[in-house]
Amino acid sequence: MSPSFKQLRYFVEIVDAGSFSLAAERLFIAQSALSRQIKEMEGMLQVALLVRKPRHVETTPAGRAFLEAARRILAELTEASAQARQVERGEQGTVRLLHSSSVPLTPACTAVLRAYQAKRPGIRFEISQASSEQQAMEIEEGRADLGLAREPLLRRLPGVEVDPLYEERLVLAVSSAHPLAHEESVALDRLREEPFVSLPHPDRGGLSHRVAQCCLERGFYPRAAAAISRKLSQLALVEAGFGVALVPASLGRLAPPGVRCVPLADAGCDTRCDTRVLLLSRRDAAPAAAALAQCLRVALSPR
Known part of the structure; x- marks a missing residue:
């Protein structure tokens, strides 16, 4: 077993506070519960991390080494959580866009991409060419998000939405x-x-x-x-x-x-x-891809 996120956070808070009692106050938990979590983690690691002194607590050599790793892990988890929330809101991630060789990326299209990315600097585009039928298959199987194809599309796939642009x-x-x-x-x-x-x-x-x-x-x-x-x-x-x-x-x-x-x-x-140019997209598109699809519809579809 490995220490939990909660145990790592408790350990770092104790070191930063300098005592179990102050850390317990900051964490809004009982001091006995805090002590129990640290004791359980030390038993799991089979090393002593902290030494209690009359007025404060000190880290052992093993504790100092563990502290550095614990801070890094907590920071990475915090960043990963923030990135996940940004992806969920469509603010970060990669949108994979395919287009037929007969559908060049016109200035009107690239202007949409630039305006979209300016509002969402955490978004990257991966753009490549594929035939109309290949685009639909790539989108259906989750290897691409959006496609720009020429009509007619010979086969319609259940997971792919087709909109005339x-x-x-x-x-x-x-x-x-x-x-x-x-x-x-x-x-x-x-x-x-x-x-x-x-x-x-x-x-x-x-x-x-x-x-x-x-x-x-x-x-x-x-x-x-x-x-x-x-x-x-x-x-x-x-x-x-x-x-x-x-x-x-x-x-x-x-x-x-x-x-x-x-x-x-x-x-x-x-x-x-x-x-006619068609916009292909997943029916359950991720937020970033769905937002770009809507921008393309608004900007490129005839009024």
């Missing part, structure tokens, strides 16, 4: 040498014969599925280019001339110099070529 227009990304590069806008049905560098994956939702939906609404399915990617690298393939891509406007702003982004023309179409 905002919509973006899709734009056409083409090589600057492509004949469409200098058009003011391009109708989607003009891309029927163009090779697309990104196609849907049967087990993953997100941007490529939304692009395919838009194309199907115009009566065709995207043709596969000789090289395809569902990641940010698709823009490099566009620049190299492998084909074209439909990307959100925020992603288009990250395009390399050899890529031009052209608006899509919706004239005569029943639906817009847009894409």
Whole structure:
């Protein structure tokens, strides 16, 4: 057995007070009960910690060594208790945020993170990329707290809450040498014969599925280019001339110099070529993650 927190506190209080009687007064307990606790602890340790003198109490050599350790343990326990309370209030801890490669951290998003952290300096962020489906699984299994994904999400998991955040227009990304590069806008049905560098994956939702939906609404399915990617690298393939891509406007702003982004023309179409960003969170989210999720909803959702 090991000494209890109460016994350590009693021992330190006796040393600080210099006597059992004064320590008992400060602790609001009977002197006999205090003496019993110290005797029990000394028996447990099998060493004498204190020597009673006529007017005061002194520590033995073993007691002096034990005192230093006892103070450290009490301080660490006090700090751990304070940290636990801060975590419970959402004032300290780590929030693990995932985002799809097609959902770049825009200035609006990072402004939310900065404002949130400024009010809660004890919070740290761990941010990494993952596909929409992987985000949902990581959050469901407790390895992540929040996710920023592109619709559609193919599978809904019971422990994951899904909230729409905002919509973006899709734009056409083409090589600057492509004949469409200098058009003011391009109708989607003009891309029927163009090779697309990104196609849907049967087990993953997100941007490529939304692009395919838009194309199907115009009566065709995207043709596969000789090289395809569902990641940010698709823009490099566009620049190299492998084909074209439909990307959100925020992603288009990250395009390399050899890529031009052209608006899509919706004239005569029943639906817009847009894409929606989703916020994924645990239904039983910790206070810090729940507070950040609410900040993102308020700041990024349309009024």
